[in-house]
Amino acid sequence: MSTTIAAIGTALSNSGISIIRISGKDSLNIVNKIFTSSSKLEPNHIIYGKIVYKGEILDNVLVSYFKAPHSYTGEDICEINCHGGTQITKDILEVVLESGATLAEPGEFSKRAFLNGKMDLSQAEAVINLINAKTRTESRIAAKNMEGDLSKKIRELREELVELMAHIEVSVDYPEYDYEEVEPKSIISLLDRKSSEIQHILDTYEHGKYIKNGINVAILGKPNVGKSSLLNKLANYEKAIVTDIPGTTRDIVEETINLGNIVLNISDTAGIRDTDDIIEKIGVEKSLKILEEVDLVLYLINGEDGLSKEDFEILSKIENKGIKYIAVINKMDITEKMILDAILDELKQKGIKKPVCISVQENKGIDELKNAIINLFNISDLDYSHELIITNERHKDLLKKSINYLNDAKKEINLGQPIDIVSIYIKKCTKTLGEIIGADVTQDIIAKIFEKFCLGK
Ligand SMILES: Nc1nc2c(ncn2[C@@H]2O[C@H](COP(=O)(O)OP(=O)(O)OP(=O)(O)O)[C@@H](O)[C@H]2O)c(=O)[nH]1
Ligand SMILES: [Mg+2]
Known part of the structure; x- marks a missing residue:
């Protein structure tokens, strides 16, 4: 992420203000080339000044500065709040680009936030859900998931399974140690418990998809x-x-x-x-x-x-x-x-x-x-304020897949298969759950998710 990106963060129509957002290590340099003010840009401050380009005043603006890693993307960010005319907004973006920034792709700010660990994948998806929400219920659910409600639940679900896998691996890899064997019965009861917890979340999609x-x-x-x-x-x-x-x-x-x-x-x-x-x-x-x-x-x-x-x-x-x-x-x-x-x-x-x-x-x-x-x-x-509700088809598909893996693991146990065969399926389940929060996703999936975002987000 060596480039510094810029885009208009607000809708292009006549309005009170527009915001041009710049993210990357050159943000401050770029802004300093075109912004004049009696004050100096300091992190977490917003200051008043003018955009001046080739000796011409373009607009009176407010500029804010967030220093890495304490920003949305985790990079240096400057935001220019200009007057909300379509022409002036486009003009300021143009001078920002001419001063060294590259035009951002749709969703690139949020993609950088994800890649820099500022949020996980399900939180990033919640951001776009919040922007696209057409009803209050939808926006409230998105806000909760943006805060990490779904992520927290997924991490909890994975934790015990990862622990179990570690236990199995130690007992398989180091049989010389007198490590306590995991009882098939206790594995089955853990798998059953996890299946029903996942199923409970999955059931909420029945409502979630309509929301x-x-x-x-x-x-x-x-x-x-x-x-x-x-x-x-x-x-x-x-x-x-x-x-x-x-x-x-x-x-x-x-x-x-x-x-x-x-x-x-x-x-x-x-x-x-x-x-x-x-x-x-x-x-x-x-x-x-x-x-x-x-x-x-x-x-x-x-x-x-x-x-x-x-x-x-x-x-x-x-x-x-x-x-x-x-x-x-x-x-x-x-x-x-x-x-x-x-x-x-x-x-x-x-x-x-x-x-x-x-x-x-x-x-x-x-x-x-x-x-x-x-x-x-x-x-x-619908009690969205107390219950975790999933609304994304991607999450639904992954939860379904992870239940199937748990069922496969159970089948292997019942067939009397060795424990390391069973653990293959448990591993697949934790990997699948991980895809929801972006712990185990390919570049293709990441690209697909973020290209659905709007420009400037
Ligand atoms: N008396 C009465 N007439 C109605 C009522 N609802 C619709 N109409 C009339 O029924 C006629 C047909 O209405 P439309 O809404 O065009 O019916 P439609 O089912 O869309 O018809 P198509 O497009 O031809 O399939 C119009 O003259 C309406 O004014 C009603 O509740 N009472
Ligand atoms: Mg008709």
Whole structure:
């Protein structure tokens, strides 16, 4: 890390201030070339002055200086707080680059922080999660993991296994020593305990993935049942075209809304029916294809018309794919009681539970629908302040893999294999756990993780 890097750390748009960040051993030299002030830059101080380049004053700024290793990256860092205009920010970055800095890659500051031991990999991932968080829950979980909650747990998990391995290795490598043999029974009980602790964290991903990615919701149903109207109601503005002509929506219309502490990524779809219209046909195919990627279907039924054969065909498709769904009866304002009773009866007979009755037009039942979604995903039970929750797929995959290794180790013990064979799997498990915090990761993985970061972080 011999180069000194620089980038704009704030979003490029007109705002009060912008920050240009410089990290590396030449940071102070570079700043001193372009910054004039009546005071001298001291570590952990911020001072006022001017950026002057080739005799021209560019801006009045504040510059802070953090001396290695006491900085975010662990290197010398200077930050120039200039006025938040897009042009002036770009100009100052340019003079910083001309004065000897190299433009940073996305995530390079955090990558340096990781490589210099200022944070581990799971903490660095939490930084990007915090920046990308779209809900309060997501940002709180990220903040806790940035503080090292996940890292601490992973280190604890590894510790006892590493101890066990050391014990096994000594007894295998130095049989002449009268070292106490590890009993297979006690190894199994330790492995079981570790498996269940890992499983406990793994189970939190069920919630965690929705917290991080949101719930992918598709509104499905026959034409004209009010799908686009419902999307607009949930979004609170006229996102999709609504008309009384069946077949209005041809393509998928997407919108993101916040439901309490969770994001819903909603797709309004083309009404499903047999049609000869080529464009509509493609739309219908897309509506069905979306079933491959959704977490929840809101299946809309037109209360005015009642249920038809097609409704049950689509509903059984959804059910066969094991997708969560809620049957929603719309247009309650013009639904006759007799038809509603028939719909409720038929749904009950088919085992379709808890339909929600709404009228988009009269704004009725919408809160009940939102509550039904919250209940279906147990979102309200989430206690992120006390529990460690994982939201990253990478962590989930590694935890799964480490449980598998523990199971393999147990299998070998039960087969009566020598202890050094068993220890191979325990070692693989600790290595896999280590990958979560970056103790055992390849350069490729490091590059992949940090390239997802934004510039200047
Ligand atoms: N009375 C009544 N009419 C509604 C209600 N919700 C929607 N509509 C009307 O039903 C018609 C169809 O609504 P859309 O939202 O376009 O229906 P859609 O399911 O998206 O239709 P396609 O895009 O053709 O599949 C429009 O005239 C809406 O105003 C409701 O709750 N009550
Ligand atoms: Mg529509």
